[in-house]
Amino acid sequence: MSEVHVFQKVLRALCAGAYALFLAVVSIVPASGAPFIIPLPHADKAFHAAGYAVLFLLSRWGFPAAAGGDVGWRRDIIRGSACVLYGMALEIAQGILPFGREFSLADAAANAAGVLLALAATRFRRGLRLPSSERC
Numbered sequence: 035m036s037e038v039h040v041f042q043k044v045l046r047a048l049c050a051g052a053y054a055l056f057l058a059v060v061s062i063v064p065a066s067g068a069p070f071i072i073p074l075p076h077a078d079k080a081f082h083a084a085g086y087a088v089l090f091l092l093s094r095w096g097f098p099a100a101a102g103g104d105v106g107w108r109r110d111i112i113r114g115s116a117c118v119l120y121g122m123a124l125e126i127a128q129g130i131l132p133f134g135r136e137f138s139l140a141d142a143a144a145n146a147a148g149v150l151l152a153l154a155a156t157r158f159r160r161g162l163r164l165p166s167s168e169r170c
Contacts, residue, residue: 043098050096054120057085061124064133082121082141083148090117090152107157114153121145 074080093113122142129137 046096046098048096050092053089053092057089057120058124062127062131062133062135064135079140079144082144083151086117086121086145086148087152087155088148089120090114090149091156093117094156110153110156114149117149118146121149 090113093116094110097113099109122145125137125139125142125145128135
């Protein structure tokens with residue numbers, strides 16, 4: 035394995051981890067006092083969905099399958115579940131920590147919807163084909 039390949043793998047993993055840390059910070063740290071104003075209904079939920087869709091996609095990019103391995107349904111389900119659980123943990127932390135944030139089941143649902151949309155998009159892009167081990 036070349037040094038460039040190892041560096042590239044480490045850099046990808048660091049990018050995915052940095053984004054997860056970014057999500058934690060913006061989820062837990064209180065807003066600057068200015069209200070979240072975007073003139074679209076439910077814009078906050080759209081940002082939640084987009085943020086967690088990106089988290090799922092970065093987890094696929096940052097932690098790819100082994101050389102020649104298939105990133106199949108099972109691996110995507112595990113990644114997606116981890117992203118949803120991460121979002122739920124951050125929502126719970128908002129409710130517990132004394133920073134003026136509160137738990138929102140609607141935000142957690144938007145996070146999960148973003149992950150599901152990204153998972154569906156990656157599966158659609160792959161032609162919805164099952165790995166050879168899962169075919170009939």
